[in-house]
Amino acid sequence: MADRKPIESWLTDMDGVLIHEGVPIPGADAFIKKLRESGKPFLVLTNNSIYTPRDLHARLRRMGLDVPIENIWTSALATAQFLDDQRPNGSAYVLGEAGLTTALHDIGYILTDHEPDYVVLGETRTYSFEAMTKAVRLINDGARFICTNPDETGPSAEGPLPATGAVAALITKATGRQPYFAGKPNPLMMRTGLNTLGAHSESSAMIGDRMDTDVLAGMEAGMRTFLVLTGLTRPEQVENFPYRPFKVLDSIADLVDLV
Numbered sequence: 001m002a003d004r005k006p007i008e009s010w011l012t013d014m015d016g017v018l019i020h021e022g023v024p025i026p027g028a029d030a031f032i033k034k035l036r037e038s039g040k041p042f043l044v045l046t047n048n049s050i051y052t053p054r055d056l057h058a059r060l061r062r063m064g065l066d067v068p069i070e071n072i073w074t075s076a077l078a079t080a081q082f083l084d085d086q087r088p089n090g091s092a093y094v095l096g097e098a099g100l101t102t103a104l105h106d107i108g109y110i111l112t113d114h115e116p117d118y119v120v121l122g123e124t125r126t127y128s129f130e131a132m133t134k135a136v137r138l139i140n141d142g143a144r145f146i147c148t149n150p151d152e153t154g155p156s157a158e159g160p161l162p163a164t165g166a167v168a169a170l171i172t173k174a175t176g177r178q179p180y181f182a183g184k185p186n187p188l189m190m191r192t193g194l195n196t197l198g199a200h201s202e203s204s205a206m207i208g209d210r211m212d213t214d215v216l217a218g219m220e221a222g223m224r225t226f227l228v229l230t231g232l233t234r235p236e237q238v239e240n241f242p243y244r245p246f247k248v249l250d251s252i253a254d255l256v257d258l259v
Contacts, residue, residue: 007224007258009041009199011073011190014056016209016231017252018044024063025230027253032065034259041197042071047149047183047213049076049122049164050097073193075148075183076100076122080107081192082182083146087117092146093138095131095167096122100148113138121171121179122148123164132167136174145171149183151213184213190221205246207255209233215245228252 012018018028035042044067046056053072060067076096080103083090091110094101100122101111119135139145145168152165168179183189194201201222208214209231218225227245229235230252238248249255 004224005203007040007205008203009194009197010035010205010207010259011043011045011193011218011223012207012252013184013209013214013231014044014046014060015048017207017214017228018065019060019063020230022063024065025252027251027256029064030256031252031259032067034256036066038259040259041199043073043193043197044071045073045184045189045193047075047151048154049074049079049100049103049148049183050124051099052102053077055099073189073196074099074103075189076103078189078192079120079122079146079148079182080104080109082188083107083109083118083120090117092116092118092120093135093143094120094122095124095127095135096120096148097124099123115141116143118146119143119171120146120148121164121168123154125161127162127167132171135171139171139175139177145175145177145179147179147181147183150181150185151183185216185220187217187221190217190223194221194223207252211238211241211243211245215241216243219243219245226255228254 053069056072057069076099084107089108093113093116147168150165151163153160154163205224206218207226211233215225225245227248
C-alpha cells in the first residue's frame with residue numbers, strides 16, 4: 001500500500017466532537033487554536049441547518065471556541081451549493097430556519113409557494129401541519145424534494161427531538177417521493193467543503209463522533225477518518241459496521257499534536 005500523504009487540511013464535526021450540549025469538550029479549544037496557528041485549511045461542519053455561519057461563530061465564541069465565519073460549513077450551505085450547481089437562479093418552497101433561507105437567498109434563489117422548482121426541508125423547531133401539507137401538495141404537483149440532512153432526531157436538554165429525517169419520512173409517506181439528502185453521510189457535503197478550501201481528499205482528514213454519518217461520509221469522500229468517543233458512537237459499536245475509521249480516539253484532545 002502506498003504511503004499516505006501528510007494531512008494538510010482538516011474537517012471536523014461540531015456536536016459531539018468540539019461541543020456537547022452547549023459545553024466545549026476538553027481539548028477543543030487547544031485543537032482550534034493549533035489549527036489557526038498552523039495556517040492549515042480547516043472547516044467545522046454541522047448537519048444542523050438552523051443557524052447561519054455567523055450565528056454559529058457567535059455561539060462558539062461564547063463557549064470559548066474562536067472559529068472564523070469562513071471556517072464553518074453547514075448542511076444548508078451544502079444544499080445551496082448543490083441547488084446552485086443543478087438549477088441556478090431557481091425557486092424553492094422552504095421549511096426551515098434562517099440558516100437555510102439565508103443560504104438560498106445568497107445564491108439568488110426565490111423563495112415561493114407558487115410552482116417552485118424545489119421543496120427544501122431543513123431543521124426547524126416549528127414544523128407546522130399547514131406547511132407540511134403545502135409541501136406534500138407542491139411535491140405532488142411536480143416540485144423536486146430536497147432535504148438538508150437525514151438525521152431523524154436531534155439533541156436537546158429535555159431529550160431527543162424529531163429532526164429533518166423524521167419529517168422527511170412523513171412527507172415521503174404522503175407523496176411516495178424520496179428526497180435527495182445533501183448533508184452527511186452524503187459525501188457531497190465533504191467534497192463541496194474540500195472545494196471551498198481548495199483542498200484534496202488524499203491529504204485531508206475528517207473527525208467525527210458518528211460512524212454512520214461522519215466516518216461514512218469522510219471515507220466515501222476519500223479522506224482519512226478519525227472517530228472520537230465523546231459523542232454518539234460507543235467503542236463496542238464500532239465493530240458492528242462493515243467499515244472502520246483510520247483511528248478511534250478518546251477525544252479531540254488526542255489530535256492536537258497531529259495538527
